[in-house]
Amino acid sequence: MSIDRTTALVRALRREFDGRVVAPGDSGYDEARAVVYGGTADRRPTAILRPANAEQVARVIAVARETGLPLAVRGGGHSNAGHGVCDGLVLDLSAMKGIDIDVEGRTAWAETGLTCGEYLAAVGAHGLVTGFGDTASVGIGGITLGGGVGYLVRKHGLTVDDLLAAEIVTADGAILHTDADHHPDLFWAIRGGGGNFGVATRLRFRLHELDRVYGGLLILPATPEAIVSFVTEAQAAPEELSTIANIMPAPPMPFVPEEHHGRPVIMAMMCHAGPAEEGPRVMDRFRAIAPPLADLLGEMPYAGMYPPEDELHPISDFTNMFIDRVDHDTATTIVHYLNTSTATLPAAQLRVLGGAMARIPADATAFPHRQSRIMVNLAAIYEDPAESPLHRAWVAEFAAAVRQDDQGAYVNFLADEGDERVRVAYPGGAYERLAAIKAVYDPGNVFRVNQNIPPATS
Template sequence: MHDRLALPIDVLRSALSCRVVTPSDSDYNRMRTVMMGGIDRRPSAIVCPLTVEDIAHTIAFARQHGAELAVRSGGHSSAGHSVTDGGIVIDLRELKALDVDVAGRTAWAQAGLTAGEVTEALAEHGLAVGFGDTGTVGIGGITLGGGVGFLVRKFGLTIDSLLAAEIVTADGRVIEADATNHPDLFWALRGGGGNFGVVTRFKFQLRELPSFYGGMLILPATPEVVAGFMAEAEAAPEEFSAIANVMPAPPMPFLPAELHGKMIVMGLVAYAGDVAKGKEVVDRFRALAEPLADMVKPMSYGGMFGPEDPDYRPTAVSRIMYLDGFGKQQAQTALDALAASDAPLRVVQLRVLGGAVARVSPDATAYVHRTQKIMAAVASFYVGPDDKPRREAWVKDLSAALGPVPGAYVNFLGDEGEERVRAAYPGATWDRLAKVKAQYDPDNVFRLNQNIPPAT
């Protein structure tokens, strides 16, 4: 850790056109707080740039003084990469410009925008970009890592809608990368995370989405219902995407008290198309068992994000994996483990992939797991540091029992070590990313991420 008193922040401040927050400021604690609980890091300064020049100056200052750099878009990194202890945070929250070309079906979006903000603005024109499942996520992190959400089978990953990106590199250059300009960098940015610089703007291909049918469908969880849910999700047309959360029912106000703690499938289902056809598809899930709650209806795509508590700071451990399938035996394994745990919240989350994701060649972007059928996550909340090892062991054991296939998804990785980062970028993909890293960040200035060291 660097001694924050050793950094001449006044020198940095004098070179910038923007606000610089330090420990003496009244909102310092609010500004350094990230989404995940249990992360308590104290940067020497938080820079909120207004221009690419502000970013370039900050990078140069950090390099000159040996200060660690963190880059924050929305602050949702589960590993806490959005904040540094003693170093400098480049916090992009002031970069909120959105330039929509309705006729051309494209938009330039600055990296301080959230998925919810972009989605709401585009909905006015009947247009969309597929992001994730949470509106407060910054578009920077989710886009650079891949982007798996409620439109994934219809329109692919977020990176599959990316046409160009503006990036400030470690040497202060401002580059616009696309398929013809810096194509190697553009390939790496689509899935390679924040390893290559500070991305300030994204150009997206917009998709027409005039109608949408979705919401929450809660079913009682038995092995047959869970396996049936996954089979229906795999068989559904590509307009349909879903997230199945297999878990004990939390004390949600719309569920009767006697159901709290009972095993449920909390399905978040989305049909990106005609409402009548969407209802036909969702009716197959309703037929699996008598729904405990059914909030699926015609709505906007942005309505899937739902309200969020800005003070929500979960402390959780998780493991992300891919699965070839999820039948009754795996469902029974999951339900037994969930029932045996006494964690305050625990879940097996399942997402069927395929569709538009699988039609992109695995070597076309840095996200290579195109042919995987199911993305799964096992997660457990913990209470205090003494409780954490027990929950980590439970997550590890259940993950292994579900029979994962090799691979990982970088956006859902925690602080899990190089082996897990390599699992996200196997074989030749890792080697190619390391070469791009060596070209654009040879000194590994941008290392507070799921790091890919430069090739030597």
């Protein structure tokens, strides 16, 4: 677009959006275009627009269609591929943070500018919860549309399993209400298919009663034997327990004995959301694996599972997969690779799945990995972009060594890894079904700055 046309467009948008527009030259432009994750993405949007309601969202979509500019939709800005920003228009939902909680009915309508932490604080005030992931600053839109795997995955399933309805603004500007009875194809697709089908402006979630949990951080030495035992115990535990185990060099935390700093440990976030008296008994099985290097487990409000976050987000390379088992060979491979990395922080994250998540049929939503047993994220976090090729190669080699029969991946943990990796996120016919639904709701692929599923061609 010419400079004159761009200037005129931005001027017109400023009037329309009551000043909630940030463009090059404005103070705050660099902050507004920065994404939380997404590596070295340095994109310079023509304008960042912060609509206040679904009608204004429709207007932004219309501008993208009229100008042909790429359109990025930004919720919490945590896309691992940097999809929350682009060299075009950014539709930033951060001005839309309304929430309407029906305490009696155990449901909530939430606008998608909310982060998971903001949503959980609002519903937590009533002793209620919806399960999201492990990080409070992630946006409720991005995590939900991709699936949502977190601290309640074995007890209540994925975030999408608690999604009851949504308001979606589609590529033609229509504001649709979708649920099991209204546009059921769209409702199926947004429960795993990401932002391909429109902008979700409001989501309606089921709420569960949950005041306190028994959980927190448990640190064990990461010997191959301890890793195998940890996974075995996590699989055998009652499904009230969900775990996220980061196997990584011990950070120099004051409560970790100094001689273990820099050596591989299992940093496990444990969440038991069952009867209070059973929590300690369930955790004792893990404490017995090896003498804990740190045991910060205890009873706490659910919000305690989300400690304050580090502000620094260095560069990372990573990948995601599912595996069926962690035997001695797999555990030895994990420890070996962690010991050979030169990254500031190399890590292998294991999430034992099953429970409520696995009871939903694979084709009931667009998250087909219901029977996958263990989710694995491999990451190298580092500071110098020049080291990227080195760490990228390490991640790829590590992944090849750990991979088993399950060829799938979880879309929300994909980096910018290419079309083939988006396909493996949707096995068993899900990809083709999503592409057909995309052709109905976004035939021109307006929503393409994402883990893209191009519309099927007939």
